[in-house]
Amino acid sequence: MTTTETGPPGADKVDKLDSAVLKVAGVVVLGAVMAILDTTVVNVALQALALEFQTSFDTIQWVVTGYMLALATVIPVTGWACDRFGTKRLYMLAIVLFLVGSMVAGMAWNVESLIAFRIIQGLGGGMLMPAGMTIMTKAAGPQRVGRVMAVLGVPMLLGPIGGPILGGWLVDAVSWRWIFYINVPIGVVALLLAWRLLPRDESRPTERFDFPGMLMLSPGLALLIFGVSKIPAAGGVSSLEVWLPALAGLVLIAGFLVRATRIPNPLVDLKLFKNRTFTIAMVTTSLFMIAFMGAMLVLPTYFVLVRGESALRAGLLLAPQGIGAMLTMPIGGRLADKVGAGKIVLPGLALILAGTAVFTQVGADTPYPLLLGGLFVMGLGMGFTMMPISAAALQTLTQRSVARASSAMNILQQTAGAVGSAIISIILASLLAGKFGVPTSQGQLAASAMLMNPQTHGMAAEAAGDAFATTFLWALVFAVCCVVPAFFLPKRPPKPVEEEPELETAAS
Template sequence: MSEEISTTSAKEEAPAEAAAPPVERSPVVVALVLALGAFVALLDTTIVGVAMHSFTEYFDAGLADAQWASTAYLLAMSSVIPATGWAAQRFGAVATWTASLSVFLLGSVLCGAAWSLGSLIAFRAVQGFGASMLFPLMRIIVVEVAGRAQMGRMMTMMAAPLLVAPVLGPVLGGTVIQEFSWRWAFLLNVPIIVAVIVLSVRYLPNTKGQAPGRLDLAGLLTMGGGLAAVILGFSNLAKGTSLTSTPVLLPVVAGVVLLAVHGVRAARAQTPGVVDFSLFRDRMFTASTSITLLNNFGLYGVVVLVPLFFQQAGGKGPLGAGAIMVAQGVGTAAAVLLVGRVIDTKSNPRALVLFGLLLVAAGITTFAMADTAEVNALLLAALFAQGIGLALASAPIMVTLYHSLPATSVPTATTANAVSQQLGGAVGTTVVALLLQHYVYSADGGGGDFGPVFWWALVFVAVTAIPALFLPSGASKQA
């Protein structure tokens, strides 16, 4: 049996090597294809947030029921992400990427044709299954294509959609839903995803890693199920449910138990499971993953809290608030043009991340001290600086994650980092929602003070700087 596997692996490596030269000639094209796929997936998430009110009206449902359209998507993503590394090695990262896009395409079409809130929630889960692996896969593919020499530039292009989509989403979503219907929030994806699938087949060569054996189903159930359960509990808490209530306590406890079981199994196993915990022995990987998790506290405040500030305190509509956020998008775009080249040449991720966090902190401080929610030059300058800071604080982490790891560890390292990102996003979202509930929405008339929430976001940014101090300040080791 082992000889058969070895023979098969050898046969599969030959075409991969033959396909390598075209990839080396067009790394930018590869990056753009991957960025477009990630962009449409993230854009869909932000547009659906704008469409939530339309769901309640069309299906004659309460907001709590309609929010399951987002929760189902998030839970489906969380449950499958831990299998990303195995799938990339077993079938090839590009083949898995294309399959994920196809499932996301199917889910988008089905969501656009939904006839009831229940069917919409189910189809959103299909979308979530498709989107689950896209973000970690694009990083795996970039490492395969770019190597260490051009990784910074390409990873920066990967970071761009993650930072720009939340800015464009509310504007585009509000326009589409207002002029057409909520169905176009999903159907808008279809031609773009089809184009990305065609381009992926054309320009992205599929290469497989070492034969990973069978999927650890027990590990996937404990890690994926545990992660989904914890996220479900925090999602219910973010919606205003009491901390000691069954909808919060039961899934969180169940999730923690499942994750603990996974940890015990992984410690006793002779081979790594769906998440390789031995990676955390590497200081650079641990620092980068810690920053990824903590970023979701401070950076969530920047991306989501600021639009809410202009809407709640400034009386702007979704379109007006989204238009103001373009200033942040312009700052991000400006930084993206420079950051990747700096990472590849200067290669001082620690300084870049710390300076980026400093710019984000300066922007948040400006909003915390603002005595008005009216748009002015100072607030627009703060948004522009935050945009630059977001790029500087996010892009280098995608490179330092693999700083001292061998190429064979890329799929498992990316998977572990993606799990941390999902968990950090869920906890960060909940914390910001609770802060808003305490300082803003609990006030008489709902006109509370955003200042304390911004100060808390500043604390989260400061805490993120601690693991950033452990990032490398020199060139990456060559694979």
């Protein structure tokens, strides 16, 4: 019956998303919200967790970094697993792992156990996004990727909006343990809906799993991020505990890259990078994640540490950013399909730069309307940037290539995000230590102690504000770097063909 409809073949499918695609989107969105909500909730709770476990910021930040390490190490397996076992089965397994990690994290008895249980969460969370994106892209087809990414993106922004608010309220009024327990009912619903609504897909057990590649890439990523994140505690890059794991990680990653060009079924298909659009999108998204994740880590800390806000109020103050993104993300996704991602991403980056620039001037008494306005403008830019870049990366790929491409994209995004978080936290820790004349690992604790003392509060607030302003300046520099590759993103809508033989052969 659909073949007798008026208009060009497939035109109706391009113009709107049918109910089947929207049901799939709803399931994927629920799982994604669960993972993203947990990340933003924890960011707001870091100061409370540091006090709860009587530890320093460079230790408690491993609650975030350990999670991101697990994400980076498990993502390389996801592309192969999607092909081998089917995306529906893998997606449900990811939800179960995330649920188990959430429950035991809520029962943690010290900081070491909390970090370990967060890693279990990360193993599930690392598979949720690439598997979900694969499911969504296959359901929608390449001509609706931008539209479907917008559908995926808007509810996902409930995490950045609701996460800090919910996390702040739970920390202030209930218990930090509930920032993890809250995932349980969401995850149970997501698991039931995935079982009922996601289409059953065929597994393709034709390729052998690249175990040697996994043994090089996953530990390599973990060692590299571990080394970088140890810089604040070690006081510099010359320390053995910094450069040795980082160097070992680089050697393993380099070995993986050399091997991947010489075997028929690598864990990450490097031949995808022969696609110019995919490569440009990957460079752009990597630079964007370095700037974005770094800034997101320190924004709540500024409000809590320098301005003396509670965790709940800090979460409320971050809401304008998510609201701004919710307004522009549906428009960005629709326009990316119609005019090309390049024409959307560049204006989005301009807005992000303008919003971030506001925070390069923060101090102890910067007016809140200015800060909230900067966050709102930043959010408007995010809506025009995040999903159109992802859509550009996937729109020119065949259905057969999507699973591997989604994994490659998520590996780069999570690795860049972890590196960005580590770099920005290093910069902030060093600046605070310099302002208060203490070792790098003690900078935030010294600032907190002096800010709580009425006699030193004024001087400490001014010094800490300067440190945050300089830190945001570095985030702005990283964001500026995104502009160069973004200039080369496609400025035309994707072609209506769904097959590109050279990528098909590359993936097979």
